[in-house]
Structure formats: C-alpha cells, structure tokens
Amino acid sequence: MNRTVAIASILFAGITLAPFGSHVVADEQRLFGYSIESSRIERQWEEKLRAIPSLDNLRAYMQKLSTHPHHVGSPADKDNAEWIASKFKEFGLDTHIEQFDVLFPTPKERLVELVEGGPKFVAKLQEPAVYVNYGIPEDYEQLERMGVSVKGKIVIARYFHSWRGIKPKVAAEHGAVGCLIYSDPHEDGFVQGETYPAGAYRPPDGVQRGSVADMPFYPGDPLTPGVGATKDAKRLKVEDAPTITKIPVLPISYSDAQPLLAALTGRVAPEGWRGGLAITYHVGPGPAKVHLKVKSNWDIKPLYDVIGRIQGAAFPDEWVIRGNHHDGWVNGAEDPISGQVALMEEARALGELVKSGWKPKRTIIYCAWDGEEPGLLGSTEWAEQHYDELRAHAVAYINSDSNGRGYLEVAGSHTLEKFSNDIAREILDPETKSSAWKRQQLHEIANSKTAEQREEIRKRADLRIPALGSGSDYTAFLQHDGVASLNIGFGGEDNGGIYHSIYDDFYWYTHFSDTDFVYGRALAQTGGTAIMRLADADLLPFEFGNFADTVVTYLKELKTLSQKMQDDIIERNREIEDGVFNATNDPKRPLVPPSVEVVPPHLNFAPMENALDALARSAAEYRKALEQANANGGALLPSASLVEVNKMLIESERKLTNAEGLPNRPWFKHQLYAPGFYTGYGVKTVPAVREAIELKKWKLADEAIVVVARTLQDEAELISSAAAKLSRMIPRP
Numbered sequence: 001m002n003r004t005v006a007i008a009s010i011l012f013a014g015i016t017l018a019p020f021g022s023h024v025v026a027d028e029q030r031l032f033g034y035s036i037e038s039s040r041i042e043r044q045w046e047e048k049l050r051a052i053p054s055l056d057n058l059r060a061y062m063q064k065l066s067t068h069p070h071h072v073g074s075p076a077d078k079d080n081a082e083w084i085a086s087k088f089k090e091f092g093l094d095t096h097i098e099q100f101d102v103l104f105p106t107p108k109e110r111l112v113e114l115v116e117g118g119p120k121f122v123a124k125l126q127e128p129a130v131y132v133n134y135g136i137p138e139d140y141e142q143l144e145r146m147g148v149s150v151k152g153k154i155v156i157a158r159y160f161h162s163w164r165g166i167k168p169k170v171a172a173e174h175g176a177v178g179c180l181i182y183s184d185p186h187e188d189g190f191v192q193g194e195t196y197p198a199g200a201y202r203p204p205d206g207v208q209r210g211s212v213a214d215m216p217f218y219p220g221d222p223l224t225p226g227v228g229a230t231k232d233a234k235r236l237k238v239e240d241a242p243t244i245t246k247i248p249v250l251p252i253s254y255s256d257a258q259p260l261l262a263a264l265t266g267r268v269a270p271e272g273w274r275g276g277l278a279i280t281y282h283v284g285p286g287p288a289k290v291h292l293k294v295k296s297n298w299d300i301k302p303l304y305d306v307i308g309r310i311q312g313a314a315f316p317d318e319w320v321i322r323g324n325h326h327d328g329w330v331n332g333a334e335d336p337i338s339g340q341v342a343l344m345e346e347a348r349a350l351g352e353l354v355k356s357g358w359k360p361k362r363t364i365i366y367c368a369w370d371g372e373e374p375g376l377l378g379s380t381e382w383a384e385q386h387y388d389e390l391r392a393h394a395v396a397y398i399n400s401d402s403n404g405r406g407y408l409e410v411a412g413s414h415t416l417e418k419f420s421n422d423i424a425r426e427i428l429d430p431e432t433k434s435s436a437w438k439r440q441q442l443h444e445i446a447n448s449k450t451a452e453q454r455e456e457i458r459k460r461a462d463l464r465i466p467a468l469g470s471g472s473d474y475t476a477f478l479q480h481d482g483v484a485s486l487n488i489g490f491g492g493e494d495n496g497g498i499y500h501s502i503y504d505d506f507y508w509y510t511h512f513s514d515t516d517f518v519y520g521r522a523l524a525q526t527g528g529t530a531i532m533r534l535a536d537a538d539l540l541p542f543e544f545g546n547f548a549d550t551v552v553t554y555l556k557e558l559k560t561l562s563q564k565m566q567d568d569i570i571e572r573n574r575e576i577e578d579g580v581f582n583a584t585n586d587p588k589r590p591l592v593p594p595s596v597e598v599v600p601p602h603l604n605f606a607p608m609e610n611a612l613d614a615l616a617r618s619a620a621e622y623r624k625a626l627e628q629a630n631a632n633g634g635a636l637l638p639s640a641s642l643v644e645v646n647k648m649l650i651e652s653e654r655k656l657t658n659a660e661g662l663p664n665r666p667w668f669k670h671q672l673y674a675p676g677f678y679t680g681y682g683v684k685t686v687p688a689v690r691e692a693i694e695l696k697k698w699k700l701a702d703e704a705i706v707v708v709a710r711t712l713q714d715e716a717e718l719i720s721s722a723a724a725k726l727s728r729m730i731p732r733p
C-alpha cells in the first residue's frame, strides 16, 4: 500500500487503520473502539496472549482427541467432552457440560446391489438407475431436455457443487425413490493428486459421510425445532419431523459406484457431467437395476456441549462467545480437531492472562460443541435453549471448524468487517512471514477476474468478507438468534480428499496438512486476539460504512439477476419462434424443445433503494460521531458512559432479524443472510428476495422487497440513534 492511499484511508476510516509493514505506526494508533491509553494497555495484553499457544500442546491435544472414532453416542465422544472440560477447568475457566438429547439415526442395515436381469429378484426398491451429475436443479432441467425422468428410479449423484443434503431433496422432489451419492475421483481423488496414504487425496474406497437432513429448513435436532432438546422438551414424532430426508440415501465410494455407472446405457452424459473414471458416462435410465436398502435405528442419543466462562469485570452481562465442535465422523483429526485444539490453546492463554492480572471487561464464553456433524445439533440446541439470554447478552460469536495450511479466511457479519480486518493485520502468516491480511490481499489480487476488482482490492481500506450461509456452528447464532458472527480459519494450501472419511486421522493431518501446527498456533492467535479485543473494547468495534456499502452491492446483484432472467426468457421465446431449436436439433438424438415462458414483470426495488439511502446516511452519522469522539483529546469516553451506545451496537444485528423469519422457513430469521434453500451451505444474501426471483415467484419477490426495506429502515434508525447518543456525550469545548 502506498503512502497516499494509506493516509486517505486513515482519513476515510477516521480510526485505526494500520497499513501493512508499519507496526511502529500501528503502535501509535489507537485501536478501533479504544482510547489511546486503553489501546496501549490492550496491545500489551494481546502481545502476551499471542506468545502463549504452543505447537507441542496443539499436537498433543490432537493426538489425544483423534485416537478413537468420536461421533455422537460413541464412548470417545463423551470421553473427549469430559477431557476438554477438565482442561478448561485446569486453565481457570468456570466450566460445565450441558447435555441435550437428540435424534441420531444410525444404520442397522445397508445394502446396495446391482441386479443383472433375471426374474427371480423383485424387491420394493429395485429400480432402474439414472445418473444425475451433481443432482442440483439445473441438472434436472437438462435431464428433462434429454427426455429422461427420474420418477420411480434410483439416482446416482456425485459429490460437490451443492451441499450433499440438497441431492436427495431435489431427487425426491422429482419423484426418485432412492439416492446414492459417490465421490468421483475428478473432484477429490486421483485426478487431483496422489491418494492416501501416499498422498492427500481420496482412495478408491473412501466414502464421504455426512448429514442429509433438510438443514436449510432448520438445523439441529429434527424433533425439537426452535427449542432446546432437553430431557422434558416436547418432541415431534419421527414420522412428522419435516427435515428427515424423504427417500433412502447412501454415500458410496467410487470403487462401489463404478460398476453401477458402467452398467448404465442411454444417452452419453453431457460433457460437464463426465467424471474421472475410465468409463463412458451414460445418463441411463437402466438397464442397470439397483437394489438399495437402508434400515435405521431411530435412537435418542446424548450430546455433551462443554461450556467454559471467564466472568467480565465491568460488564458481566455482555457476552463474547467463541466455539468449535469436538465431535467427528470418525477420527476427525482435521474436521474438527484441528480447530478444536487451537480453541483450547486460546482458552489456556486467556486463563494464563487472567492469572497474571488481566481482567476482561466483558464475559467470555468458550464452547466445544457436540453433534455438529449430524446437523449442527449441539450449537443449535444451546442457541435455542438460551435464546432469550443470547438475545439479551450476546455481543458476538466467533466460530472455527477445521484448520489447515494457507490463507486466513474470514466470513461473517459485515458490521464486523472492519474489526476482522484489524485482527488479520495483527497476525503473522507463519510460513511467508507477512501479515495474514497482506497475504490475503495479494491472494485476492491474483485471483481477481477484472481490473476493476483489482483496483478496489488495492484501494479499499478493508478487504471485503463473504457473508455466511451455513455449514458450521455459527448458523443458529447468526440466522436464528441474530448474533453478529464471524467464521475464521486457515486453508487453501491443504487440499485433499479425506473429508468425512476414516482417512481423516492424525497420520493424514501430520503428513499432508499443517504438519508442524504453525497454522494451528496462528488460528489460536487470531481467535484469541479477536475475543480479547471484543471483550476489552470501550466502544464495541461495530462499523456501518462497510456494511452499508456491501448491502448496496446486494441490491445491484438482485437488479442484475431479475433483469437477466427477463432478458433470457425474452431471448429464448424469440428463438423458439425463430425455429432455432428445431433447426439445430439432431434428428437422430433429439432433445425436448424448451417451452415458451411468460416474460417476468419488472420488480419495484424503490423501497430498498430508499432504505439503503437511509442506511448510508446513518452510517455516515455514526462515523462522524466516532471521529469526534476520537478527536476528543485521545481519551475516547469512559467506558461506563458508553453502556447505552454499546447496547445499541449489540442490538444492530438483532434488528436484521424478524420474528416471522423467511417466507418458506420461519426458523431462519435473518433478513440478509441465509443458506440457499437449493444450495445448502452456500449463502443467499437478501434470501427472501433473491430466492423468490430465482424461483420466478414475482409477487412474492415484490412483497419481500418491502419487508427487507422495512428491516433496513429500522436498522438505519438504530444506527442514527447510536450516532446521536455518542455525539451528545462528547464534551463541547
């Protein structure tokens, strides 16, 4: 970053902005939300914290926690929870285990048989198979053009391009009676690199386990939506639970999938559908017939969430929360223990600081969640059980999950974007020795597609962070409780193919990922610094300029999307009229022609435009008040007098939720971020509007625009009030 840019961005931001490489300058600057004096003290404590995490401890914890399979209901799951709790206690955290009781079906009988002709075997689920590529809605549109129906058939889909639970959901919606999901070597096997144990990628028998519950409808225990799964909770009957998959599903390896795929005939699969196996991929249906049988035990199993607390000295009722899950599918060294061990070293480091006199202003809560893998169970039940308290007290939630070598990846609430950039500037990348922030910035420049993007990355004071959908334990905090959340972790140079398989073990992790645990230490430094800085701030480091700027980009995307859908339909209707499809259709291999569609109406985005103007104005007011406060002799304001403003800042994420939730899924209350109903983990921003457009529900889209606009107007009002309150408190000369 050159000097002119640095100065400009300091003026723009008004507050802390340490350009890379200028640690001396950074030391003289105040931290965001701190006075000059409190910044000085905070920096000293943070530096102490970052020196504590130990590589040997990280390795030893991982070895201990990944020795045995530790899925929900297993002996090692309980042992691990108890061991983590004992360590938290040893570190000085006030610790308990909170138990929930959740539905956890386990297979009693699994069978996949290829039945080669012959009349003697007629089972209920013996159906012709169809290959559906990734099994996402677009794939079914293509199948329809090819004249292939999956009705009454068993589909075989490959992993990737959507969260796995979407595949059986979409298959069932199209009338399929069973679903097999396999890992094609094209995605994470020998096509990508050497396979385990010689290399990091998935061997022929590697199977990716994972939940296929309809989590985009609601995550957590299928039997207790919206409430904690305590002993006496009211439960749905299993047959009434709406998130349980409608058809039997099994994950299989490619060595099991290959004979099934090879036995399919019919049309040759389109180019983009072909994987890495040495076969010609056909779509089917049949003549291969598959017998698929899944029988489950529908047991209730205990979950053990480990909760450790450090009481806040000044504002004990303001909670800063940190979490990572401890359950794995099998040995789970990478997922989740690599993140869990970093969290444990943070807890130890914070405990050490407390022993040497550090008194965090706010209460800090460290959580090791159980049951993340089968459906974000432990964190969701806890966030549902403590809903009222969390709505009243939670400042922010910081999550991590798996960790590895590479870049610091941060995603989350845009009100914490500036804050998260500040933290990234403090962290040293252990292999390149540049700051994690700088490395990420250069990485983004290298990966940008346009000159405009590169220009923005070079000039904008902060790197943009992506929004969160779902896929880990932040979901209930952010989407249901409205707690500002971040997800952090290193990765990108740790690729492999052992995800959710028996090969994710200590050997794999210490040979192919963060072999010396230096990125584990960097994650502990990142999480620890972020928690401390939130816990100690005089004024909470929420910022609304970046937030408003980002929501404007969402509006632009929505307008482009609706325009494009209109243009595409107009063009396609015209081509149908021109006879394009009849002229280009191969008469010997004909496709079904597309049908004429009604041209979508124009949507009325005006309410959102007005709301975004109000949001930008309020963000500017808040920034101005902050600048005045900062100019006030370097003293900011005594934190006791900031209590009311901090309350409003905490409220700023709650305001983005509403009680009714999203139109088709009331559990999801956030109006800006949700996992896609048809993508799974991937985020849909402004979900009610975006998904209505994607599903061509135009009236619903117009209604959703009004709801989102009202939410943003309320948010703008809150930010304006916080700005007014802050500026009233600044003594006038």
Ligand SMILES: [Zn+2]
Binding pocket: 325, 335, 336, 372, 401, 402
């Ligand atoms: Zn995980």
